[in-house]
Amino acid sequence: MSGILRPILEKTRRYLAIVILNGILVVFGTSVAVLASELVLRIWTPSSLTDKRVRQSDPILNHSLTPSSSFISKTDEWEVEVKTNSDGFRDHEWPKPGADAFTIAVLGDSFVEGMGVDLDSSFTKRLERGLNHENRDRNVAVLNCGVVSYSPLIEYLQLTTRILQYRPNLVIQCFDMSDIRDDYLYTMISEFDSRSRPVRVWPVMPVEFQNRSHAWWSIKSFIQSHSYLYPLVGNALLDLAKNDPAILQNNIHSGGGAHMMDSTLRYWEPFFKKSQQYISLTSDTLRSLGIPYLLCIYPYGCQVSPREWKEGRSRAGIGPGVYNSAIFRSMKEFAMAKGLHYLDMTPAFKRCSDGTLYFAEDPHWTSRGHKVAADTLQIFLKQHGLLSDR
Numbered sequence: 001m002s003g004i005l006r007p008i009l010e011k012t013r014r015y016l017a018i019v020i021l022n023g024i025l026v027v028f029g030t031s032v033a034v035l036a037s038e039l040v041l042r043i044w045t046p047s048s049l050t051d052k053r054v055r056q057s058d059p060i061l062n063h064s065l066t067p068s069s070s071f072i073s074k075t076d077e078w079e080v081e082v083k084t085n086s087d088g089f090r091d092h093e094w095p096k097p098g099a100d101a102f103t104i105a106v107l108g109d110s111f112v113e114g115m116g117v118d119l120d121s122s123f124t125k126r127l128e129r130g131l132n133h134e135n136r137d138r139n140v141a142v143l144n145c146g147v148v149s150y151s152p153l154i155e156y157l158q159l160t161t162r163i164l165q166y167r168p169n170l171v172i173q174c175f176d177m178s179d180i181r182d183d184y185l186y187t188m189i190s191e192f193d194s195r196s197r198p199v200r201v202w203p204v205m206p207v208e209f210q211n212r213s214h215a216w217w218s219i220k221s222f223i224q225s226h227s228y229l230y231p232l233v234g235n236a237l238l239d240l241a242k243n244d245p246a247i248l249q250n251n252i253h254s255g256g257g258a259h260m261m262d263s264t265l266r267y268w269e270p271f272f273k274k275s276q277q278y279i280s281l282t283s284d285t286l287r288s289l290g291i292p293y294l295l296c297i298y299p300y301g302c303q304v305s306p307r308e309w310k311e312g313r314s315r316a317g318i319g320p321g322v323y324n325s326a327i328f329r330s331m332k333e334f335a336m337a338k339g340l341h342y343l344d345m346t347p348a349f350k351r352c353s354d355g356t357l358y359f360a361e362d363p364h365w366t367s368r369g370h371k372v373a374a375d376t377l378q379i380f381l382k383q384h385g386l387l388s389d390r
Helices: 001-045 045-053 123-134 152-167 178-187 214-226 229-243 271-291 312-316 326-338 348-353 367-383
Strands: 055-058 062-065 070-074 081-083 102-107 140-144 170-175 191-192 198-201 292-296 341-344
Touching: 001 229, 102 123, 102 152, 123 140, 123 367, 152 170, 152 178, 152 198, 152 271, 178 271, 271 292, 271 326, 292 326, 292 367, 326 341, 326 367, 348 367
Parallel strands: 102 140, 102 170, 170 292, 292 341
Antiparallel strands: 055 062, 070 081, 191 198
């Protein structure tokens, strides 16, 4: 019997040895290929990845800007430097707390950060220059707190953990239609305390919430922060998903723009109310500290004119018309019920629209769009007495 089994066992042993050896070679080869790809991407970095030089994972805010860093943002529509100060914001150095300055903190996403324009062309810096020119007897500092893909959930955390230490005299929170979907996704990867207040938004991509293990998220966070190959592969997968039927149908779960076009709240109200909860947390916190607060709403190009954001809107499933979302009307009712200062910039953008306020492909403002935002804000702040010391 042993004579019969011996050759079978020997063949099995050789087969397992070959399988193990091949497995080792595959792992080794894959590791070498990944490391080589990372090295190549760091030496010859494609424009889509250069922003990793200023963007990092964040244990509280999901992602943030790296202090004292810079890169050149380059697309077919712009080439600008993105440079951060020592506090980790796209801005000049901020005045120290207690300095003799009237300080306005502006919370928001990529529109506030100034995607596609030089820092000094952004509306926060235009507003700062305008206020200082108008009020020569005082120093006004407008703090650009904007970060790409921030929304009211993260902005509440940003305010309480990073911004209040600068003792702002006024806080302006900017809101656009992308915030509704962002809040929905970030809520799914957030931790809350016993009073349902957010504690942190875990540092993983919003679409990746399959595993809530802290150890696994830490690994993903490290990879997301340090790997150049990881986002490149992720972007390729997103490109493959562009024709996904759910996206074409403008499903809010997959990033479509139907909530920008719908004149009712029949589908979007549950998502919108989530953003309202986080805005309430921010405004209530500031009210308890005696800090004035302004809720500022601004439109996408498709809510202004058929000439604005003319080329890029179709990729979001948005047609060539002008759309008046019910969400903005409901936001006004919400602000009035809470007694908040409220500014909707849509009428100002419609009055000034000439087809050059937004980039053609990218949805963000051009330098001219930032000027409209700054001028509109400056007039509103003066008219409503929001520039007086507390």
